Amino acid sequence: MSTSFTGTNPDIPIIYEDNHLLVIDKPAGLLSQEDHTGDPDVLNLCKQYIKKKYNKPGDVFLGLVHRLDRPVSGVMVLARTSKAASRLSYQIRKRTINKTYWALVHGESPVYGEHIHFLEKDERTNTVKAYTSPKGNAKESRLKFITLKQNEKYSVVEVDLITGRPHQIRVQFAKEGNPLWGDYKYGNPDKNKEHDIALRAVKLELEHPTKKDLMILKAPKPAGIPWNFFEY
Template sequence: MNKIVQPLYEDNHLLIVNKPAGYLVQGDHTGDKTLLDYCKDYIAEKYDKPGAVFLHPVHRLDRPVSGVLVFARTSKALERMNKIFASRKVQKTYWAVVKKRPAQQKGKLVSWLKKDGAKNTVTAYAEPIDGAQKAETNFKVLGKLNNHYLVELEPLTGRPHQLRVHMSEFGCPIRGDLKYGFPKPNLDKSINLHARRLYFEHPVKKEPLIIVAGLPTDQFWEQFLTLDEVKVKEKNINNMFS
C-alpha cells in the first residue's frame, strides 16, 4: 500500500497524495480497486479507525495521469474545498512532455469541449456549440531534452480531458496518449502528464498551502527536473488570495 498511497500533506481535514499513474480515483465499470479505496485503507490503518472512513476526492485525475490529488476527510472540508475549486481560487500547474515542438513559446489555448460519454472521449471546437463547455489553458515551454519538450500547463477551467485535448489540438499530443493522437503508448500505459503543483488556501486553517508532487520515479521523467525554474515566493501566493 505504501507505494500506492504517497501522502504529501495530511491533517484532520485533508489528505493530499501524489497519485501514481495507472490508478482510478473512483470506481468505474472495470471494478478495479481505486486510489480512494487504498487511501481509506491507509487512514483506517494509520489512525486505527474501526468503522467506515469518510474520504472524498475534491477533484479528479485521469487514470494514466500522475500527481497532486486532494481528498477531503470531513464533509465540512469537502463543502469548502468544492467552493474553492468552483470559484477558481486554486492554482493548478501540470507538466506535459510532447514530441513535437509547440508553435509558440507561451500563450493561451481556448476552445469549447464536448464529451462523448459512451466513448469517453472529448472533442474540441473553435466556436461555441450546444453541449460544449468553454475551456482555457495557459501554456509555457520550459525547455527541450532528448528530442522532447517539457510544457508547463495551467488550466483556468476544469473540463474532462482538457489538457490532453488542448495539447492534441495544438498539434502536440502528450507522449503516450494514444486516445488523443500520440502514435505509440508508454510501456506502463501511463501518459507523460503530471499534476506538479497546487496552490490554495486551507479550507479551515485559512493558510496558503503549496503542494508539490515529485515526478514518477523513472529516468525519462526525472531528467526534466533540470528544467524546473519555478521559484515559489510568498508574495505570489498572497496575491492569489487577495
C-alpha cells in the same frame, strides 16, 4: 519528497496530512474512484489507510473533491471531514484553486501561449472533442502554458489550468498538433497503450479549509521514461 506512505497495494506516497486533509502523490495507472473494472482506486485505498492508522470503526469518511485521469500522476487532495469537502468544493467552483501540470508533448511547442477551445464530452465513448468556436453543448476551455525544455522531437510544458474540463490538457494540446507522449486516445504517434501518459500534476495552491492559510502542495519532479529525455 514524501517520507510516508499509505501501506496499501499499490502503495501511495503521502505529501501532507492533518485532521482535515489528506494530500497524496497519485501513481500513474491508478483510478481516482472505483469503476466497472473493479481495479484498485485512490478513494478506497486511502480509506483503508485512514481506518487502519487511526483504528476507526465502521465506514471512514473521505471526500473526493477532484480527480486525476487514470494515466495521470501527481498531487491529489482528499477531504477528511465533510466541512473540508464542502469548503474545498466551493473553492473549485469559484476557481480559486490553482492547478499546475507538467506535460511532455510531441513536437516543438511555442515558448508560451494560451489555448482556448470548446470541449464536448461523449459519455458513451469517454472521449472529448475540441472545437475552435462555440458548438452545441461544448464548454469553453482555457489554459496557459510555458515551454520549459525542448528538442527537435519533444517539448516539456508547464500548464496552468484556467478551467477544469475532462481530459482538457490532453485534448487541447492534441488539437494544436502537440499530443502528449503516451496518450494513444488523443493522437499520440507511438500508439502504444502500454505507456503511461506524460502528464503530472506538480503543484496545487489552495486555501486550507479551516486555518485559511495559503497552501502550496508540490509533488516531486517526474522521473523515468519519457521525462528522462531531458535533464532538470
